Amino acid sequence: MSTRPSKTLETFPNPKPERDYVISMRMPEFTCLCPKTGQPDFATLYLDFIADELCVELKALKLYLWSFRDEGAFHEDVTNRIADDLVAAINPRYLRLKAEFYVRGGIYTTVVAEHRKAGWTPAPRVDLPA
Amino acid sequence: MSTRPSKTLETFPNPKPERDYVISMRMPEFTCLCPKTGQPDFATLYLDFIADELCVELKALKLYLWSFRDEGAFHEDVTNRIADDLVAAINPRYLRLKAEFYVRGGIYTTVVAEHRKAGWTPAPRVDLPA
Amino acid sequence: MSTRPSKTLETFPNPKPERDYVISMRMPEFTCLCPKTGQPDFATLYLDFIADELCVELKALKLYLWSFRDEGAFHEDVTNRIADDLVAAINPRYLRLKAEFYVRGGIYTTVVAEHRKAGWTPAPRVDLPA
Amino acid sequence: MSTRPSKTLETFPNPKPERDYVISMRMPEFTCLCPKTGQPDFATLYLDFIADELCVELKALKLYLWSFRDEGAFHEDVTNRIADDLVAAINPRYLRLKAEFYVRGGIYTTVVAEHRKAGWTPAPRVDLPA
Amino acid sequence: MSTRPSKTLETFPNPKPERDYVISMRMPEFTCLCPKTGQPDFATLYLDFIADELCVELKALKLYLWSFRDEGAFHEDVTNRIADDLVAAINPRYLRLKAEFYVRGGIYTTVVAEHRKAGWTPAPRVDLPA
Amino acid sequence: MSTRPSKTLETFPNPKPERDYVISMRMPEFTCLCPKTGQPDFATLYLDFIADELCVELKALKLYLWSFRDEGAFHEDVTNRIADDLVAAINPRYLRLKAEFYVRGGIYTTVVAEHRKAGWTPAPRVDLPA
Amino acid sequence: MSTRPSKTLETFPNPKPERDYVISMRMPEFTCLCPKTGQPDFATLYLDFIADELCVELKALKLYLWSFRDEGAFHEDVTNRIADDLVAAINPRYLRLKAEFYVRGGIYTTVVAEHRKAGWTPAPRVDLPA
Amino acid sequence: MSTRPSKTLETFPNPKPERDYVISMRMPEFTCLCPKTGQPDFATLYLDFIADELCVELKALKLYLWSFRDEGAFHEDVTNRIADDLVAAINPRYLRLKAEFYVRGGIYTTVVAEHRKAGWTPAPRVDLPA
Amino acid sequence: MSTRPSKTLETFPNPKPERDYVISMRMPEFTCLCPKTGQPDFATLYLDFIADELCVELKALKLYLWSFRDEGAFHEDVTNRIADDLVAAINPRYLRLKAEFYVRGGIYTTVVAEHRKAGWTPAPRVDLPA
Amino acid sequence: MSTRPSKTLETFPNPKPERDYVISMRMPEFTCLCPKTGQPDFATLYLDFIADELCVELKALKLYLWSFRDEGAFHEDVTNRIADDLVAAINPRYLRLKAEFYVRGGIYTTVVAEHRKAGWTPAPRVDLPA
Ligand SMILES: [Ca+2]
Ligand SMILES: [Ca+2]
Ligand SMILES: [Ca+2]
Ligand SMILES: [Ca+2]
Ligand SMILES: [Ca+2]
Ligand SMILES: [Ca+2]
Ligand SMILES: [Ca+2]
Ligand SMILES: [Ca+2]
Numbered sequence A, B, C, D, E, F, G, H, I, J: 001m002s003t004r005p006s007k008t009l010e011t012f013p014n015p016k017p018e019r020d021y022v023i024s025m026r027m028p029e030f031t032c033l034c035p036k037t038g039q040p041d042f043a044t045l046y047l048d049f050i051a052d053e054l055c056v057e058l059k060a061l062k063l064y065l066w067s068f069r070d071e072g073a074f075h076e077d078v079t080n081r082i083a084d085d086l087v088a089a090i091n092p093r094y095l096r097l098k099a100e101f102y103v104r105g106g107i108y109t110t111v112v113a114e115h116r117k118a119g120w121t122p123a124p125r126v127d128l129p130a
């Protein structure tokens, strides 16, 4: 695997495909460019997914995020595109991506996109008394 | 787009209308006037919406909030009016506006208004175990 | 409106009765007397309601809370009584009152009372992915 | 009422039995003994209940907790026993007891036990948008 | 019971098998090795379970966690394996294991796995107004 | 000792007068009246002192604070008066009183008054590296 | 006293001029205009002072802050001007004003200005061990 | 070493007596009895010391704290006594003991006692810019 | 002023050079490249300075930070270089720059550099009792 | 540089030896063994130093910490030894090491050790008003 920015999201086989378990990743090192002004934008990304056959490689994910460093990207669009790229790479049962962008114009924007695999339904949540 | 206060909420096409994703904005710079005393009031606004065909421009939203600076506005009324203006501008599938007003008379008031587009229902929430 | 303690809860017309929106108030300045010992008790009150035809005046609410300053009141009873007084005054679609009392005997007590108007049902909650 | 440790949980009539309201108590002063080593254990207890005909006296509850000071008690067992004693004393519609024990062996243990009165069902929760 | 690392999860009889109550454990002292680099990994584990006939011994659990100190273990795999080992040892009605791993490559990963016993369903949650 | 409000600050002998040690008390249950409007004011008081021959009784202090419940008192004045009353009662080597008043007019006011006994100087502080 | 914005800072006599005590005020409702763009700016002000002969009226201070609502003001300049106006009004022994401005251009700016009366020196601080 | 409560504070040789380094211990499991009412009191203790020839054994310290479980002890007195016992056991260059007692009568009390060895002075603190 | 990355730190005259006041800026949007691996690094910068004749322009500072986006820079070196560039641009009486870098190799690094103008000494700090 | 545990602390030349600036590192991944029981211990280390001619390599520091994984080490001793090893490797003007150990026996222990180079004195701290 190279250590250059890359749009390739390498994968590995889900070690426990018979269970709907959750993998979550917090990624505070995302930066791209504002398409209008060309100036840097920053965000923290939060990814949650239930894998099907494949998981995404941590290092590949890091290089993928790096690949946005010199790209122009609108907040709403880039969040959906990253979600779509991840879905294309690992075809998960469920995936949710949240992008918390740094403040612009005195306004703090967050975008959240979900994907559910056709035919998949979540197990009913067990709400423990707490 | 001017940089003067304006009631016009400019929009842009939703880049991913085929998905019900969420856009959230925290806006700590809202101020208007108390209709009874004429004195300044302050609030932090929290907006969450699921766009249909249109999204609201960040800069237009900022100028729109500015337009309340010299207007008298009751807490309950202004929260509903801003929600209505946003609904009129972007006709979203879902919209929620929360206004946390600064303390008056030792009491901290918050108002939350929702809009759901006729015929739209949310996807059942996936409650991840966490 | 006087500025003396008062049991009268003055009201004003709900500016948006066609919408089920929420008004919340945090009131950290409540004090009454313990009926057993006569000593002062303190609490922070949290009120949430969905108005029907009427809202409660902020200033009247403040004077109403003041009216308990010299009254004996048990924790469980006074929370229910304040909820009942508010229901009598504004006849809301929904009302919830929480009273967080200051510690007594090493124990921190909180009481929460709800009222739902006959025939009213809440809109199903939209649980945004977040 | 004495001021000695006591297993007696004195009660008083529920002042508002026609309403399902919640009484919550946080009790950070619980200590007992480890049955294996005889050494002191500590916990914070959190009690939530919906009374039926009876409420529990705050002072009696304090003396009841004190009664465990010289008793050996396993974490899982004592949480259930205290819940059972409270149920026996006030026969509530609903009761939940959480015990957050202090760390032992580098592990922080919490136990939560619930009781629901036969035939009682909770009102559907009103989830306010917030 | 020895004080050496051990894969044996000793158990004791559930003191209240007639009730579905919850036992939760926070375990901040987990460390294993990265299978790719051989370098140490660290995590905080959070376990929640509803016992059936058996509970897990706190001390045995500590020695079990210790047994991973010199083992290579991928994040996704080891979380599922620990969950499986616990299920094999105590056959609980419900079990959830969360592993919060320390940051690697600028990314913070958490994995959550659940087990539900065949034929068991949780009591509907009582959502207290709060 | 009565359980009525009282200006008398009862004392007990300092158990360790040969050492300059610090006694601190946080008192969140202070209320008086605004001299201009007659309406209730609230504050949390923080007291720190180094006793000389006498300490102040906890219960007497509580009754003393209660004695302000029906008195008019300006923020700046009442803080200095309480400090002076404590100095008159226990003649400490050092005393500091901080009063954090609840917000009025959108402004949060805090007043801090100190007293140092003539001829007393503090030991130089040991600033531990931390 | 009017309830219109005003540059007049009304005062009252210091009730305890023989003591160097501290009055602190947190004022989260400050807004002015950016001199370059004309757009609103916001800040929270923190004032600490040791009065000499005079204190500043809380209500006058509120109206004074209001007077900046339609004025252009650079961050560094306005902080010093407010400090100077307060010094001119009450001639304190010591005064410190901190202005925490809301983020602009991704940068959070704070300005702190002090004034010490000629010939005044603070009592050496008593650093309590804590 | 026994595992019974004990007033004996066992020690071990300071492994680095040529350096003034700091050992700090937070001990949240302290309980004794109120001498007036006989009821349990609770506190969290914070110990900081610079050892001379001896350090205190962690396990002995735990048993020592346990020895107060059945003793009556006033807040001010017991803090000084524990400090004195530690000084007698290890004769440190510097020692500070803080006891944060649980709330009584609505008042939260903390006591802090220091000891400095005759002839010892601390190195001047290096205040790193931070 | 352009809106391209730039090493030029434009300035404006200090509006209050007769006072030693403090300007502080928190800048969470700094990124450069690791000179060894070429991969992105991230930091939050904290700047505090006491201006002499000149202040630094907020917008110029933003473009200056942007200029590091494609540069290789070691943590220790880049913090000192930014501090030196700021000193060269505005020749302040005092300047402190703190850079909190994001975690690398499981280690969180922060670097703090100071500059004091020759012949300048700070006013002795007024430590308000608080 | 190998990627095996190593006692060698590799260094690089201080890029700015003419300035007394501070390098700080938070290292939450330290583990060793208890010399009495052989069981794992854990700590978070905090290092602050002012370099002279040399800085310590981040990667070497990571491998050095790893070298304690299979060593027995008392809390007080290991903190001083790591401080000494760092002093031997980089001979800094100033160094401070804090080790926050995980709870044992209900007690949370922290050890802090300092080193100052002979003949070096810190610049007097500039205490900015804040
Ligand atoms: Ca992996
Ligand atoms: Ca504001
Ligand atoms: Ca946009
Ligand atoms: Ca209050
Ligand atoms: Ca109103
Ligand atoms: Ca306790
Ligand atoms: Ca009661
Ligand atoms: Ca660890």
Ligand SMILES: [Ca+2]
Pocket (backbone or CB within 6 Å): D074, D075, D076, E057, E058
């Ligand atoms: Ca057990």
Ligand SMILES: [Ca+2]
Pocket (backbone or CB within 6 Å): C042, F028, F029, F030, F031, F042, F043
């Ligand atoms: Ca109060």
Ligand SMILES: [Ca+2]
Pocket (backbone or CB within 6 Å): F057, F058, H074, H075, H076
């Ligand atoms: Ca006492």
Ligand SMILES: [Ca+2]
Pocket (backbone or CB within 6 Å): F074, F075, F076, G057, G058
């Ligand atoms: Ca006043």
Ligand SMILES: [Ca+2]
Pocket (backbone or CB within 6 Å): H057, H058, J074, J075, J076
């Ligand atoms: Ca030891």
Ligand SMILES: [Ca+2]
Pocket (backbone or CB within 6 Å): A028, A029, A030, A042, A043, I028, I029, I030, I042, I043
């Ligand atoms: Ca960033």
Ligand SMILES: [Ca+2]
Pocket (backbone or CB within 6 Å): G074, G075, G076, I057, I058
């Ligand atoms: Ca500027």
Ligand SMILES: [Ca+2]
Pocket (backbone or CB within 6 Å): I074, I075, I076, J057, J058
């Ligand atoms: Ca380096």
